Amino acid sequence: MRSKPDSVFYMLAAVSGIIVLLASGFVFVDAPLLHSLTREAFRDLCHQFSFRSFSGDGSHMAVCARCFGIYSGFFASAAGGLLVWKRITLTLRTSLLLTALAVFINIADVGGNLLGFWTNTLGSRFFAGLFAGISLILIIFTAGKHHSN
Amino acid sequence: MEPREAHPFFETSAIIGAVMALAASFFLYGTLLLFPESIGGLLLACLGCCGLMLAPGLVATRLQVKKSGYTIELGRGALIGFVTGLVFAVVFSFMDVIWALFSINANELLLGSLEYFVREYGDPDAASDMEDMMAEAGSGGFSIGGLIMSSIVIGLLNLITGMIGTAVFKGEETLEL
Secondary structure, three states: OOOOHHHHHHHHHHHHHHHHHHHOOOOOOOOHHHHHHHHOOOOOOOOHHHOOOOEEEEEEEEOOHHHHHHHHHHHHHHHHHHHHHHOOOOOHHHHHHHHHHHHHHHHHHHHHEEEEEOOOHHHHHHHHHHHHHHHHHHHHHHHHHHHHO | HHHHHHHHHHHHHHHHHHHHHHHHHHHHHHHHHHHOOOOHHHHEEEEEEEHHHHHHHHHHHHHHHHHEEEEEHHHHHHHHHHHHHHHHHHHHHHHHHHHHOOOOOOHHHHHHHHHHHHHHOOOHHHHHHHHHHHHHHHHHHHHHHHHHHHHHHHHHHHHHHHHHHHHHHOOOOOOOO
């Protein structure tokens, strides 16, 4: 096992940070061009309904709350993994099981809402997405920990 | 260096990206054309297309591992995924132009289906939202800035799926960079 993370994991944290920043649609700054460009960037990846997105200063993020949760999960997991590198003991099998569980939770959240069993909220969509994002990055960490030196 | 040269990945990645972009475009818009006013069709089209948009990185690393027989390093998996995602994004955007040759406005087709979904779904907030989106789609067109941003985002997401593919798919031997 490697005692220190490879540089590729720092790159992963940087890349996922950039994705979160782009997904936020730069709602925290007054820059209409950035808002429209980021919306265009995610056009094919998300329905972008404003009533399902977080907003700030009157404009909405480039993606819905669930997608933002997934991308935030990427970043949280990638950055957090670097901080607790030595403590990561997950196997590939465990991380795949976690991912399957995250997918199931998201399907249940969407399905239950569509069928009228419950009404999901921005928060529930965000956290369901966050779990999925975290579990996906954990798969990568298992490979980094167990590759030969 | 020999194993890398024996199994070049740029060509394979580009081909996989292009083929999957064609598949995603045909799947998304084909399903919407075949089932224009169907919630099942819309869900199938959107889920299938999103899946196909994130799959290139996984498929490209899987094929690279299978072809070479080596377990590839995470950095190489990331590069393979990024290249595949970039090609995917460019070809997928180009397909919108091809659809336009057959008088099909891909963007309007998707928004039209989403509007139907919103009407059926009956959310009052969504109705005004859809009007804004339709107006925005009508006033906007193909933009180079949008294409570049979209290529970067899809490339970066496939960089991550490429790394996931590297972690999941392993060959019999390990190839060090």
